[in-house]
Amino acid sequence: MSVKSAVIDEIRRLAAENRTPTPDLTDDLVLLDSGLDSLAIAILVVRLEEAFGLDPFAEPTDLAYPVTLGDFIRFYEHAAERRIVDTTHAG
Amino acid sequence: MNTLPNAASSIRRTLADARPGHDQWLHGAARSVRLDDVLRGTCLGGRINELAGRSVVIDTRDQFAAALALIELDGTARRLIVCPPDLAAEHRRAVVDKAGVDAVVSDRPDSDDEWQLPRLVVCNSSVTPSSATPAERCQTEWVLLTSGTTGAPKLVGHTFDTLTAPMRNGPEPQHSVVWGTFYDIRRYGGLQILLRAVLRHASFVVSGVHESTAGYLVRLGRQLATHISGTPSHWRRALMSVEARAIAPRYVRLSGEIADQGILNALRACYPDARVGHAFASTEAGLGFEVDDGLEGFPAAFVGNTGDVQIGVEGGSLRIRSARTAVRLVGDAPSCLADEGGFVDTGDVVELRGDRYYFLGRRSGIINVGGLKVYPEEVESAINRHPAVRMSMVRPARSSMVGSLVAADVVLDQTPDVSADAAAFKREILQICIDTLAPHKVPATIRFVPTLEFAAAGKLARHA
Secondary structure, eight states: OOHHHHHHHHHHHHHHHTTOOOOOOOTTOBGGGTTOOHHHHHHHHHHHHHHHSOOGGGSOOSSOOOOBHHHHHHHHHHHHHHHHHHHHHHO | OOOOOOSSOOHHHHHHHSOTTOOOEEEOSSOEEEHHHHHHEESSTTOGGGGTTOEEEEOOSSHHHHHHHHHHHTTTSSEEEEOOTTOOGGGHHHHHHHHTOOEEEESSTTHHHHHTOSOEEEOOSSOEEOOOOOOOOOOOEEEEEEEOTTSSEEEEEEEHHHHHGGGSSSOOOSSOOEEEESSOTTSHHHHHHHHHHHHTTOEEEOOOTTOOHHHHHHHHHHTTOOEEEEOHHHHHHHHTSGGGGGOOOSEEEEOSSOOOHHHHHHHHHHOTTSEEEEEEEETTTEEEEEEOSSOSSEEGGGBTOOSSEEEEEETTEEEEEETTSOSEETTSOGGGSSOTTSOEEEEEEEEEETTEEEEEEETTOOEEETTEEEOHHHHHHHHTTSTTEEEEEEEEEEETTTEEEEEEEEEESSOOSSHHHHHHHHHHHHHHHHHHSOGGGSOSEEEEOSOOOBOGGGOBOOOO
């Protein structure tokens, strides 16, 4: 599963659990305006860590904090790529 | 270096003693007032002398009104009980009894009925000139509320001196300072910053009722806030806002939760000109120490130091002794706050790695979700209502966003035959929690495990 589809699936699941309407999940959607509050975003991050084994917010990074959904997905993609690079170097 | 106010002082005396030329403001969402005018006027309709010598609870909708009332009443009321915005109605009686409350100050005209108190003085978010001279000066006892083990609040007694001791040294800043905080000023973290601003001749930007993070950031930017404080969760939320760049602080301060390296780095990247520091403080222990080297945890050299504040680690838990610790628990046995040596056990577990200590979590198992406490037992009891659950253990899961989240390990009566059953059980358990618990108490993750680990004394082993 791609990072993008995993993020979007998890947001839909959270919105269903919280009984909030699923927002229109476009790249330029501002996360804090998406109907997900900071608690829901924190849960999203923990569940994505379970799925991917990575939490880019816990790692020191050069990237700015994500503001939009597109930023958020890139934040994860970047961390996933970096992990692959690290693993390659280690091997 | 300038002389700061002496012991047994009050906010009013501090303001009155301020050198002329200090243009200090309190900026609210709707209006700004000059602190000089607060000193000469009243937000209580000139009724301050009705409250002289009384034990007064301040219960307002708007923190701006609370700030004005606190400034006006400090030194006149015998005791000021600062009511946080989320005090549950059923705890009011206990607060009144424990603190001997005999008057309420509120911006809501029906507060006397809510508190069942005979005396209500209405306070406003505006200051009018007053000829009433506040009566006898006394050393007011400040009482802050913090949630206790049963959910009922603990009343933590401070004085102006214990609250302001951390700010009484160091040079005065060379440039004008404008403070802001994402904390509510009716909690220790926010009140500290308000008093710090008053004492150090700075202005202060108060957040408004239901003001969004974005709205507050814009206002902080407009007032040219230079020093801004909040929890790591507050700051993460700020950094995820489009308006994060509306502010250009010189000092970014974190407290109230564990500040990890991720948030420290993210703040330094976003505000390269700011000093980023984190502080350890609690309502009971007061401000313990500040860490300014940009790294998480704190240097091991802090422990055993013999300065104003002494820090100890005993049995893995962080202990603090200083003039800043609260004086007592109001209405409870006097022995529960500090031990015989004067140390307050913070209940925070730390671990030494190399030459630094790192925070691991709370000894009691209390989970701190973005500043809100969760008692694992309450969540376990909700989960255990599901007929297929044999037992459960709720523990903190480290969250890079809000410090900790609730995680549940669940033992089922029988191992589900197929994964579809497991998924259905998970959904049903989650639904029970959503229906019966506050949102921050609902488990973020549920894991089925074959058995649970028990520690000594038969308690569940709750690890972070």
